[in-house]
Amino acid sequence: MDTFEKNDRCVLCGASSYEKKYYFNPEFGKLPDEVKQTLQIICVEFAEKCGGVFTVEFDSDGDLKLVTNAEEVDALYDDIGAELEIKNLRRTQAELFEELTLFYKVVFLGEQIDL
Numbered sequence: 001m002d003t004f005e006k007n008d009r010c011v012l013c014g015a016s017s018y019e020k021k022y023y024f025n026p027e028f029g030k031l032p033d034e035v036k037q038t039l040q041i042i043c044v045e046f047a048e049k050c051g052g053v054f055t056v057e058f059d060s061d062g063d064l065k066l067v068t069n070a071e072e073v074d075a076l077y078d079d080i081g082a083e084l085e086i087k088n089l090r091r092t093q094a095e096l097f098e099e100l101t102l103f104y105k106v107v108f109l110g111e112q113i114d115l
Helices: 033-050 079-092 094-107
Strands: 009-016 021-024 053-059 064-069
Touching: 009 033, 009 094, 021 033, 033 053, 033 079, 033 094, 053 094, 064 079, 064 094, 079 094
Parallel strands: none
Antiparallel strands: 009 021, 009 053, 053 064
16 A cells, blocks of 8 residues: 655645645544544634645654645735744644544554564
8 A cells, every 4th residue: 555645755644725625634533523524623623723735644754734825926825824824733633633543553564563
């Protein structure tokens, strides 16, 4: 299973304020529905609040990244607010993000985890 793109990242999900769309990577279909719904809420609310594009992704080491960017001509994009929102999400969703990281490392990277 080749989940990485050219830049060694695997996108779990994301939302775009430009296209008013949410994307969920079907390779993560085994995640519980509640987790999928929570991720959708996180992504869509972030895109609506801050603008631009927001993605939840994994790097080649399996570390979860919250990524936001905007088109250069987007004068409404709130880059300071976006960074603050990411910090808030890391704090309030820490348990979810830790569990997603563990899931990714076990299922996609084949790591053995000692419990």
